[in-house]
Amino acid sequence: AVAGNRITLDITASRDLDALIAGDVVFSVAEATVATDRVTIERTNGTVSSAYFDVIDSDGDGVVSFSVSYTGDIAGIAGLQTSSTDSSTVTVDNALPTILDVGLTSSTSTAPASVGSTITLTFNASETLAADPVVTIAGVSVSPVECDSQNVCTAEHIVSAGDTEGDVGFSIEFRDLAGNAGTQVTSVTDGSSVTIDVTAPRLDNVALASSANPVAVGGNVSLTFSASETLAADPVVTIAGVSVSPVVCDSQNVCTAEHSVSADDTEGDVGFSIDFHDLAGNAGTQVTSVT
Numbered sequence: 001a002v003a004g005n006r007i008t009l010d011i012t013a014s015r016d017l018d019a020l021i022a023g024d025v026v027f028s029v030a031e032a033t034v035a036t037d038r039v040t041i042e043r044t045n046g047t048v049s050s051a052y053f054d055v056i057d058s059d060g061d062g063v064v065s066f067s068v069s070y071t072g073d074i075a076g077i078a079g080l081q082t083s084s085t086d087s088s089t090v091t092v093d094n095a096l097p098t099i100l101d102v103g104l105t106s107s108t109s110t111a112p113a114s115v116g117s118t119i120t121l122t123f124n125a126s127e128t129l130a131a132d133p134v135v136t137i138a139g140v141s142v143s144p145v146e147c148d149s150q151n152v153c154t155a156e157h158i159v160s161a162g163d164t165e166g167d168v169g170f171s172i173e174f175r176d177l178a179g180n181a182g183t184q185v186t187s188v189t190d191g192s193s194v195t196i197d198v199t200a201p202r203l204d205n206v207a208l209a210s211s212a213n214p215v216a217v218g219g220n221v222s223l224t225f226s227a228s229e230t231l232a233a234d235p236v237v238t239i240a241g242v243s244v245s246p247v248v249c250d251s252q253n254v255c256t257a258e259h260s261v262s263a264d265d266t267e268g269d270v271g272f273s274i275d276f277h278d279l280a281g282n283a284g285t286q287v288t289s290v291t
Helices: none
Strands: 006-012 025-029 040-043 048-054 062-071 078-081 099-106 118-125 134-137 140-142 152-158 170-173 203-210 220-227 236-239 242-244 254-260 272-275
Touching (some): 006 025, 006 062, 099 170, 118 170, 140 152, 203 272, 220 236, 242 254
Antiparallel strands (some): 006 048, 025 062, 040 048, 062 078, 118 152, 134 140, 203 220, 220 254, 236 272
16 A cells, blocks of 8 residues: 555444444554544444545555454443454555666677667666566667566667667656656666667778889889778778788778789779778778779
């Protein structure tokens, strides 16, 4: 039971009783007595009565106990009842659930998440939650949300081409078994973050130069280009049909590849190719011509 709920004790006697009055029925929540003016007693007939009170925010969390002091209206025999006859119990739970240890990770580790990558949100609940929490990751509703017996929950989102690029946001809305709603959670507790990048990189300022024209054996052919963003490892470059390594890219993403001409090289116009992808794994379109 939570604040606003009504807790009712149904009383049925085997014979007529004197009418119960204030103080005859006493409720306690977590061993704290409920004020008499909060308790209402209603008499249906000589053998049937009921008593109830409404749970308020200041009531503690715990089991509701009661005592009923009664007197028979004929013999005047007094009695005291302190337990239900059907083993029923009621517990008050006014405490709001909380979310702890919130973290966000990607299957790409520290690199940005691209199409097909899995973004995982994990968190611990302070108590058992009612059904699945309502979770969004990158603005997309996630279902199912799996919570284990230790109230550790996991939600996963697979990045699609339609996802918004940039830092990944999320939200968690949740309730406990009593129906108490926790405060929506939208930030991590461990400093973790994930970025989405679904845009393929591009190359600009692609140029081919040589130490001479035409270039002979021992001469150098240089290929330079600028990437729109940081590339993952070295681009795969061929010049005159020969694989070139290393390809050196500076902090401004300007890259250079050089090939030393050998007697085995094919004469004529020098061709080249550049295959490349960004840190998120997005592949750019192969480049085979200068700009």
